Amino acid sequence: MKEYKTQAIAPKTQPFRKEAFEKMYIIIIRWLGNSGLFMNSRGTCVMIDPVLIGFDMPMLIDMPISPDNVPYLDSILITHCDNDHFSRETCKALNAVCDTYHTTKYVAELMTEEQIYGGCGHDIYGTFQINHIHVQLTPADHAWQNELENQNRVFKFEDFCGFYISTPDGSIWVVGDSRLLDEHLKMPVPDAILFDFSDQSWHIGLDNAIKLANTYPDTNLILSHWGSVDAPDMDAFNGDPKSLVGRVVNPERIRVLAPGESFELRRI
Structure with missing residues (x-):
């Protein structure tokens, strides 16, 4: 009999609505589940990798919006x-209310x-700039498709990225899906990292996730790529916050958000 793997599941979803988009004088970020993020910085509102509808696998969570x-x-x-990460249905559904999409040249x-x-x-x-927000693409190593047979395209290093997002009030680094790169250990210290710890x-x-976390020992770690997708046999979706216990310096900065x-x- 096949052994069924258990999964860590994110805390119960806390829905938000239009009020979260109003102008404010702070930065509020919200994890959208899996690798999605919403940020409101002084009324400038950005989503990163939102998958709000149309995903083709069963979910363990409800979408917050x-x-x-x-x-x-x-x-x-x-x-x-x-x-x-690139939900075509979500992006199409938001096209009427979204001014621009920024990404790699291939995804564009x-x-x-x-x-x-x-x-x-x-x-x-x-x-590039989004009002007062400055964004730089950072490198990512994630061309897993090249290991598949019968691929009609060779995926390039530059087809994948992260985003280092700087605002007058703080910075957050969305590393993206990636093997650890030497460049990742030499970044300007961010105030938060959207932290993938998938083994x-x-x-x-x-x-390597522990190594990255401890390179920036005071940076907030907003856990991502875990607790969202019902896929017990897929390691990419099966991070468990308990695996970080005792290994991350200053563990109070680990943010297990709903x-x-x-x-x-x-x-910081």
Whole structure:
């Protein structure tokens, strides 16, 4: 008999609605489940890798907001083409209320094919502005597709990225899905990291996640890529916050947020 693996499940979803998009004088970030993030910085509202509808696997959580409750977005940022990050249905549903989409050049091409308007493709280390927010693409190593047979495309290093997001009130680094790179250990110290700790060969791996966390010993760790997708046999979705206990310096900075729960980002 096949052994069934148990999964750590995120805390119960805390839904949010239009009020979360109002102008404020702080930064509020909300985990959207899996690798999604919502940020309101002084009224500039951005989502990163939102998967609000249309995912093709069973979920362990409820989404904290539906596209029809999103009043506007200044931008959506997409790290790469995997459908648990680039949700075509979500991006299409939000196209009427979103001004721009920022991503890699390859994913911008996919957006054009999908008739998702406003896609801007960038090089790794390229920068752009969203009002007062400064964003730089950071490198990611995640071309797992090249290990598959009968691929009609060779995926390139520059098809995958993270985002280092800087505001007047604080910074957050969305590393993206990636093996650990030397560059990741030499970043300007962020105030928070959207922290993937998946113990999987095309992700950072648990030991390297600990190494990354302890390179920035005061940075808030907002746990992601865990507790959301009902896939007990897929290591990429099966991080467990308990695996970090006793291994992360200053463990009080580990943020086990519920989907939709608000977290005020401040400078460390």
